[in-house]
Amino acid sequence: MEMEPLNRVDNPEEFFIFNPATGEEVGKYKLMNRQDVDSAVARSRETFSNWSETTLEERQAILGRAASVLSEDSERYADIISRETGKTRLDAMLADIFSFLDLLKYYKKNAKKFLKPVKVKGNLLLPGRKSYYMFEPKGVVGIIAPWNYPFTLMAGPAVSAITAGNTVVLKPSSQTTASGLIFKEIMEKAGLPEGVINVVTGNGKTTGQALLEADGLDMLFFTGSTAVGKTVNRLAAERMIPVIMELGGKDVAIVTKNANLDRAAHGVVWGGITNSGQTCIGTELVLVDRSVYDALVKKVVTLVDSLKSGSRAGEIGSMTMRPQLRIVEDQVKDAVDKGAKVLTGGISNPEQKGMYYPPTVIVDTRPDMKVRTEETFGPLIPIIPYDTIEEAVRIANNSNYGLSGAVFTRDMVAGRAIAKRLKTGSVNINDVLITYAVPDLPFGGVKQSGVGSYHGKSGIRAFTNIKSITEFKWDFKKEIYWYPIPGMGEPELREKILAAAFRVIFSGNLFKKLSASSRLVWESWKIRRKRHRGF
Ligand code: NAD
Numbered sequence: 099m100e101m102e103p104l105n106r107v108d109n110p111e112e113f114f115i116f117n118p119a120t121g122e123e124v125g126k127y128k129l130m131n132r133q134d135v136d137s138a139v140a141r142s143r144e145t146f147s148n149w150s151e152t153t154l155e156e157r158q159a160i161l162g163r164a165a166s167v168l169s170e171d172s173e174r175y176a177d178i179i180s181r182e183t184g185k186t187r188l189d190a191m192l193a194d195i196f197s198f199l200d201l202l203k204y205y206k207k208n209a210k211k212f213l214k215p216v217k218v219k220g221n222l223l224l225p226g227r228k229s230y231y232m233f234e235p236k237g238v239v240g241i242i243a244p245w246n247y248p249f250t251l252m253a254g255p256a257v258s259a260i261t262a263g264n265t266v267v268l269k270p271s272s273q274t275t276a277s278g279l280i281f282k283e284i285m286e287k288a289g290l291p292e293g294v295i296n297v298v299t300g301n302g303k304t305t306g307q308a309l310l311e312a313d314g315l316d317m318l319f320f321t322g323s324t325a326v327g328k329t330v331n332r333l334a335a336e337r338m339i340p341v342i343m344e345l346g347g348k349d350v351a352i353v354t355k356n357a358n359l360d361r362a363a364h365g366v367v368w369g370g371i372t373n374s375g376q377t378c379i380g381t382e383l384v385l386v387d388r389s390v391y392d393a394l395v396k397k398v399v400t401l402v403d404s405l406k407s408g409s410r411a412g413e414i415g416s417m418t419m420r421p422q423l424r425i426v427e428d429q430v431k432d433a434v435d436k437g438a439k440v441l442t443g444g445i446s447n448p449e450q451k452g453m454y455y456p457p458t459v460i461v462d463t464r465p466d467m468k469v470r471t472e473e474t475f476g477p478l479i480p481i482i483p484y485d486t487i488e489e490a491v492r493i494a495n496n497s498n499y500g501l502s503g504a505v506f507t508r509d510m511v512a513g514r515a516i517a518k519r520l521k522t523g524s525v526n527i528n529d530v531l532i533t534y535a536v537p538d539l540p541f542g543g544v545k546q547s548g549v550g551s552y553h554g555k556s557g558i559r560a561f562t563n564i565k566s567i568t569e570f571k572w573d574f575k576k577e578i579y580w581y582p583i584p585g586m587g588e589p590e591l592r593e594k595i596l597a598a599a600f601r602v603i604f605s606g607n608l609f610k611k612l613s614a615s616s617r618l619v620w621e622s623w624k625i626r627r628k629r630h631r632g633f
Pocket of ligand 1: 246269300310
């Protein structure tokens with residue numbers, strides 16, 4: 099839900115960005131048009147031939163240096179992220195910077211191992227060959243990013259793409275343009291040649307659309323809402339451009355009767371409220387066994403009541419986008435109008451400047467309320483009792499989304515069984531959000547929450563084309579099945595031999611295998627005898 103950036107009256111090709119927490123102006127950028135975007139893609143294409151020829155050692159060394167540049171100046175970078183999102187500096191350091199530093203370290207250590215050619219077993223009927231597959235960069239990758247974790251959600255896929263040998267064109271959300279620019283700055287300070295990363299600045303309607311329609315893109319990586327994702331997917335499909343789509347979610351946490359209720363309460367409050375609830379894998383519904391419902395609600399409300407909105411470490415930062423704040427207000431109103439009860443929060447503090455919305459706990463909701471069906475993306479915790487695990491799983495899976503989820507229980511066997519039944523891309527047991535922070539775990543959603551995944555071994559390979567190779571080194575004139583096929587005078591005999599060979603090799607029936615073996619010997623002997631006799 100991108101807000102149209104404010105254009106300058108005297109120069110419509112520029113737009114201003116304001117700090118959502120204070121209202122002060124924090125940036126002025128060029129609203130790039132089709133021509134600017136085409137030049138960025140062309141520049142990426144030009145740079146690709148040199149960059150794709152660099153060795154993995156060279157690329158890995160850059161990742162290591164980038165980790166140094168970022169870690170040595172992390173407070174300044176966190177400050178820039180904080181000013182354009184309204185999140186606290188601590189939140190920017192924890193979620194945006196730390197997770198990316200960890201990913202840099204991970205690919206620095208593992209990229210070569212993940213991208214080296216993979217040798218495989220050959221075909222039994224084709225002896226003498228060496229078979230393997232290798233990973234080649236796709237070319238120019240377009241990366242379109244959202245504003246909620248603007249640094250890590252752009253830098254993560256971009257670094258995966260670059261390490262695999264691609265060049266990238268980045269389109270940050272207009273609200274968080276600076277996060278895209280600091281990523282480029284960090285990578286170039288670390289020695290990345292200019293032109294490997296090209297940032298296009300502007301909104302979705304003009305700049306994003308131009309990127310989708312630009313000639314010369316080999317792949318698109320999109321993170322954002324499901325609604326825009328569908329447009330991106332459609333346009334890419336028309337041009338057969340492969341995509342990875344990381345989209346919206348409506349994540350559920352299930353709290354069973356034997357859960358550690360203190361941990362569950364702290365977990366769902368963190369999962370629902372961190373980053374002011376603007377987290378794709380944030381907890382949006384809490385389902386609690388009826389026997390512990392009252393106890394959990396009490397703990398959650400007490401904890402939420404102890405939290406404060408503000409810009410200092412540990413406080414809940416402001417929301418980032420006015421339209422998103424309106425969605426939260428609208429969902430709360432819709433729920434209350436239909437009979438739900440707000441236990442704490444629910445009304446913004448008129449004294450507080452900025453787009454702050456108080457952490458809010460809501461109960462007595464019904465399935466027809468927006469808060470139950472639509473993505474909220476704000477600091478709201480609806481809590482719902484359930485009577486059986488069946489019912490909890492059914493409510494959780496009754497959604498168009500399938501991003502992530504959580505289960506709180508002391509019974510790990512039951513926890514694993516529930517995790518298995520949730521139709522999502524990831525599940526945390528006795529935890530929230532952290533699958534994203536484990537660089538070895540592929541991250542992605544199912545249903546309308548996404549297509550494909552990144553992170554981990556498969557995540558870097560996702561930015562490559564796989565090329566299969568066979569090598570034959572024996573100095574033979576031809577293969578037995580190439581023309582002219584020997585024994586063409588006796589084609590039926592050849593077919594019989596082949597049919598017997600299939601049975602010997604592939605049949606699961608021992609008796610048929612044995613009888614086919616003796617047939618094979620017999621038919622081969624017949625051919626040899628004919629040859630020997632000269633007919
Ligand atoms: P959004 O879809 O409004 O915008 C995302 C990006 O797409 C922005 O850069 C925007 O400028 C661009 N864009 C908008 N219209 C475009 C168009 N027609 N053509 C090309 N580009 C266009 O999403 P948002 O409001 O920035 O982010 C919030 C959404 O993102 C939420 O739904 C959230 O769940 C989702 N999200 C998903 C993940 C994930 O990993 N699954 C992570 C973060 C956010």
